[in-house]
Amino acid sequence: MTDVTGSLQAAESAVSAAREIFLNELGAAPALHKGPGDFATAADLAVEELLRTELTGSTGIDVVGEEHGGQLSQEACWVVDPIDGTSNYSAGNPNCAILVTLLLECQPAVAVVDAPLLNMRLTALDGQPVHLNGEPLPRVGTATAAAPHVGIGSVFSRDRPRMPSNQRVELAGELTRVGLRPRISGSVGVDLAFAAQGIYQAAVSFSPHVWDNAAGILLARSAGAVATAGDGSRWEPGKTGAVVGNPAAHAAVMRAIESVQARTGEEE
Incomplete structure (x- = not known):
């Protein structure tokens, strides 16, 4: 049985290590063109390599990633987007994030969304509240003073x-x-x-x-x-x-x- 609490700790540790690359390489130019308007930077590649090494090493669970692929497992696998919003990242736009999720039986059970330039790290375990920078958040409501x-x-x-x-x-x-x-x-x-x-x-x-x-x-x-x-x-x-x-x-x-x-x- 997969230890989801331990897996979240492993994911946060891996993401924290990846943050250094993310911040140091902000504004990186395209290094790999994947199609019209679609590219990866050297930071995308380096962050994914680090996440793969850290996650597999600490949990023994294989990784599927945007840049280096992999095979989804029906039982357990990590899925990672090393830099979601690469075009933003390359331009210095803060709307970009590291995404890490553990899938168990093809459903997300552990998640970390870290947007370093927004000082926003969200974490979740299936069945528990979302945490923002370590603090639990209230459940979303339906009322808003502004237009939705x-x-x-x-x-x-x-x-x-x-x-x-x-x-x-x-x-x-x-x-x-x-x-x-x-x-x-x-x-x-x-x-x-x-x-x-x-x-x-x-x-x-x-x-x-x-x-x-x-x-x-x-x-x-x-x-x-x-x-x-x-x-x-x-x-x-x-x-x-x-x-x-x-x-x-x-x-x-x-x-x-x-x-x-x-x-x-x-x-x-």
């Missing part, structure tokens, strides 16, 4: 089949029309972390990658938010996207997504 903010990450798409760029732009407009306020940060990890804290009332990820979504799903669940895959079903690896938020905001976002997809589908 919704993080939508990015409108750029490299031909993502579920929601390409034109639909993302349409979604931003649709959210505005129904009284929500979309926010574009360029970092899925930051968006989902903000939703877990109630800074955003909801957040949407369009990413199909497990390392982008897993940590935020656990943070949202632990914060008492609704957390689903992009189509509203139960999240699991292999499903595209994520939608998290308080119940009212989550429902409003799902209606907006369905409306946009129906409308753009008719136009085609």
Whole structure:
């Protein structure tokens, strides 16, 4: 049986070590071009290598990462995004984070989201409250004095089949029309972390990658938010996207997504 408390300690220790590289290399130029508009810096590669060494060495559990891949295990595996929001990181934009998640039986059980430039480290164990910089957070509520903010990450798409760029732009407009306020940060990890804290009332990820979504799903669940895959079903690896938020905001976002997809589908 996996020791989740010990695994969280191991994850925090690994992330703390990776912080030094993260901070020292801030503003690093692209070192590896993976496709149009998509690249990794030397810091992405170095951080992932360090995380792999530390996590596997301390827990004996294999790692799947954005830069060096790996094989998902049905029993237990770590998934890591060494720098979520690489384009932001390379430009010195503080909306970027290290994401580390332990999956047990294909569901997130341990998560660390560390955004050093925002002084924001969120941690979660399945079934326990979210902690911010070591302090427990209250569960997210439904009331807000301001118009509800919704993080939508990015409108750029490299031909993502579920929601390409034109639909993302349409979604931003649709959210505005129904009284929500979309926010574009360029970092899925930051968006989902903000939703877990109630800074955003909801957040949407369009990413199909497990390392982008897993940590935020656990943070949202632990914060008492609704957390689903992009189509509203139960999240699991292999499903595209994520939608998290308080119940009212989550429902409003799902209606907006369905409306946009129906409308753009008719136009085609």
